[in-house]
Amino acid sequence: MRAAILREQGVPVKIEQVDLDGPEQGEVRVQLVGAGACHSDYHRISGHVDFGTVPYILGHEGSGIVKEVGPGVSTVAVGDHVIFSLTAQCGRCRNCHDGKANLCEFWVLGKATLPTGRRPFSQDGVELYADLATFAEETVVPETYLVKIREDIPLEKACLIGCGVMTGVGAVLNRAKVEAGSTVVIIGCGGVGMNVVQGAVLANAGKIIAVDKVQFKLDMAESVGATHFIDASKEDVVKRVMDLTNGGADYAFEVIGFPQTVRQAFDCIRPGGTCVMVGVPFKGQDIAVPGMKLFWDRTVMGTFYGAGRPKTDFPWMLDLYQDGRLKLDELATKVRPIEEFNEAFDDMNAGTAIRTVFTF
Ligand SMILES: [Zn+2]
Ligand SMILES: [Zn+2]
Structure with missing residues (x-):
């Protein structure tokens, strides 16, 4: 399975073969369909922000189809269409109860492991770091990071909701x-x-x-x-x-x-x-x-993250898109296969693309 791996900041990213363990308690395996190239990915790649957890599988904006669910998963099922959320929405912490899911206390993005500390990606037996890892053909994340969506919207468009649209x-x-x-x-x-x-x-x-x-x-x-x-x-x-x-x-x-x-x-x-x-x-x-x-x-x-409540906000945003009142097609100015990874960030720097969506 292919994934975009950051090995050293300031060095072009390569698409490499990796292995992925199956989902454990509360976790879900998702097959990626679309993933947006975001400026915060670029900060990590370029070295504009210090980043210690390499080798690291990049990507946090994405959408896909549920392939496998671990024990105890109840909010999504195999075959569901999902968008990744930047933040967990556990539904149990004080901030989630208070309508501030963007500040969910079980937020772990940036730790570069699953909440349990587990690292499901590896290469030749060496564990890799990853958060949502949406720049991989498949990924494993806690179910609290996934929002089930309607199935009549192309996933290559829907992925944009997960970071840029929600935030703005x-x-x-x-x-x-x-x-x-x-x-x-x-x-x-x-x-x-x-x-x-x-x-x-x-x-x-x-x-x-x-x-x-x-x-x-x-x-x-x-x-x-x-x-x-x-x-x-x-x-x-x-x-x-x-x-x-x-x-x-x-x-x-x-x-x-x-x-x-x-x-x-x-x-x-x-x-x-x-x-x-x-x-x-x-x-x-x-x-x-x-x-x-x-x-x-x-x-x-x-x-932070548009004060987003992903499970509430993603569905109405997609409804607006379907009704022609929220534009996504205009935002995804380019679609590229994941192999053209570095070219997408060149476009970003040249100001010639608003958002590139990678496909797999
Ligand atoms: Zn982003
Ligand atoms: Zn919470």
Whole structure:
């Protein structure tokens, strides 16, 4: 069975043959159908974030079909179509009960093992590290990471819900709770930023102002519903936003992960406005804003995984897709076999793809 293995940061990833043990108590074996290439995979590959657990099987956005269930599994069955969730949704912890499943206390992603500490992937008897391992033909995960979905939607499209769509749309609807008629700025229109635009459309926002340095991404933002566009390589973003909004936006979403762009988002909002950091910040970096501006009822808000409640949110998002109200086809700008792994991340860096979906 093939999988994309990160052996050393900064070195091209190879597709290699691996072995996979079957599911144990509460675990499920899934055959992957689609898997999205996400910027956080790239952070690991490139060495932008320290990453000690190698050799590591990459991938966290994915969809597939259940092949085998371990003892005690009750929420999915063989043959079910499923999407992987970034976070467990155990349904028993305090945060799950409180409607904050994105903060489930049984979240282990990033440990690079199953919750039990087990590592089901190996190569010539040597155990490999993995989290959800969606860049493999098959993977084994706890059932709490899987959401069963309707079967009439192509899995190569549905996979996008699992990370980028949940994060972006959820940031607007679940976390910031943008009101109809609000003015919304989106700084950074990549795979997640596009979904912040979509969330703003679903919230019936008034002006939806897309900001990026790449014209292709601004064009894509238009295709999913942005109404105004600022090329940050040519224009003064804050000044343009002030002009467009008569003194500041109600909401500004930062979808890159740099302190300077969070500050820029903050500077775009009016008194009483909300700045939402969606981008993943680099470790150890502080976010600073001017105290007097904050004093005027402005809010700086973090959001992890779009305050997602996967078992609740994935199904309605797919219903919206089927009804033509949430766009997925436009997001998956390229489909590639897993063998073209490194090319997909070259596209990402060149800004020529919003999302590449790997097939197996
Ligand atoms: Zn992701
Ligand atoms: Zn929980």
